[in-house]
Amino acid sequence: MVETVFEPWADPNADPLISFKNVTKRFGDFVAIDDLTLDIFEREFFALLGPSGCGKTTMMRMLAGFENPTSGSMSLSGHDIAGIPPNKRAVNMMFQSYALFPHLSVWENIAFGLRRDGVARDVLHARVEEMLKLTRLEKFGRRKPHQISGGQRQRVALARSLAKAPKLLLLDEPLGALDKKLRQETQFELMDIQEQTGTTFVIVTHDQEEAMTVASRVAVMDEGRIIQVATPEKIYEAPNSVYVADFIGDVNILTGPIKAVGADTYSLDFGGTEPMTAASDRTFAEGVTAHLAIRPEKIGIHAERPEGPNSVQGKVLDIAYLGNLSTYHVQLPNGQIIKAQTANTRRVSRRAFTWEDPVWVSWSATAGVLLDR
């Protein structure tokens, strides 16, 4: 059986579920969203990722109907939704604080939205039970929100926002209040539920790991703008700017003027003993300043100078032992620090390098990404 890859964004004929066109939102002098254009497709799990104050929450609140864009247009399934109040939109939101109604039981919380729609009694009953089952809360229906744990409250909030079967579910930092272990479990649960219900999810988060785990596409935002929208792999392996490379995961950045040395190959003089070679399918002008971004796990660390083009000598400054990985901070003669990561694949082994050891770090020409900004 051939599984078709889910990537409607690559299909020029696909109709987006949500479409932002040149949307700007100002609060007084402050520009929260700056001329933003974006399409989100049906059944996507879309993550808005960025530091606090980057405008991701504003975008979500505009989708929910709590804010209206200052200019530009927003549409849901092809209909303009600007000015439509939140209670008239087929969009539901899961709040960061969960916003469970403290005076209602778990059951009544989940039924709240259905009751407002005047759903028939038996349909309502069946739907609430279905939601309780989906979120594994069957036993807690009669409890009040303050009588259940944080993780259970999170699931009630999810069940409540899914009960009306919205076209679009917005999740505002849905796992922010959970501890790390529970958060990781819940991430997979969220993905399962998203797949089961087929609802389009838009998640807002500042946790890059969370965004990478759950999302089909990630939008990295900064100061009201989207810097890059791509799948998690693309965001990680082919960031379009130093900002994205730096925001997602760990990265080494070497900066300096470049010149072409062959087809799609450039040499970059970062001020070390010799220039580095980097492959890039993008074209750069001769002599411009460029940045080479290399992930630590793509850098090897050796005692002797290895074969191959990109090798630099330095000395070990610091070692961070993370259990599964070790990160070596290697200082180059020009003072720059390169982070190199090795997997600790064997349980009992003597560490090959220690502090102050002279070592060689090296990477292949295709290991890094050349960026112009």
Added chain:
Amino acid sequence: MRRFVLISVPYLWLLTLFLIPFVIVFKIALSDAALAIPPYMPTMKDGLSAMFSQLDFENFVFLTEDDLYWKAYLSSLKIAFISTVLTLLLGYPIAYAMARAPHEWRATLMMLIILPFWTSFLIRVYAWVGILSTEGLLNRFLFWIGAIREPLMILNTSTAVYIGIVYTYIPFMILPIYAALERLDASLIEAAEDLGCSRMKAFWLITIPLSKGGIIAGCFLVFIPALGEFVIPSLLGGSGTLMIGKVLFEEFFSNRDWPVASAVAVILLIILIIPIILFQRNEQRQQEAEG
């Protein structure tokens, strides 16, 4: 030992400042009026056994025979109830507006609510005489704008009593409701709207139930003192307004009938204990709910 001392403090307080005075008042209520100092008999001077043998429930029986008393009780209940409802209707929107006001304004608004307490209660009630009388500020203002030709007779009616009670006790309604509304998480209202409620519906289904504790506390804080209110009906209500506080005062000071006055007070206390118990139960239940 320390625990015992700690617990005994409130009980000692209650014993010396409530229970002992109450026993004395109750004893006077069971005595007979007399031309003496103090104006009742028997007293301790007659010896303890003689004193106890002469006590009876005569005064309580008297209260049931003269319909002045139960009419005064009923009228007080009615006035206290209506004033409480009026205070709630006026106080809730004020508390709501305060809770919704920008953060930096709230301290000032709170100050404005508390500020009247800095002037004597008696003076503030007297001031209403100047406002409400036929020659008063209100009538002169209404004449001046041409709204009336005949002066409105407000002073010495029950309307004036309602105005006085609502004015005096509204801070006690506003403060607990404000406290409840201020704690209310704004995202709950947004969640209700998100799930399909209009603004009005969200207010009715979320804001009102979640401020219920404050509403009940405010109502009791107004109802209980309003029931025994004496100053406001005697200054603003004139002779036409019957309230038990006024009856009590007249029995005590004009008739010098301490035993009947004490009996009136004992009954008033019993009537008040019911809402006080209800109030405490509400507080307790709320604490449990928040637990």
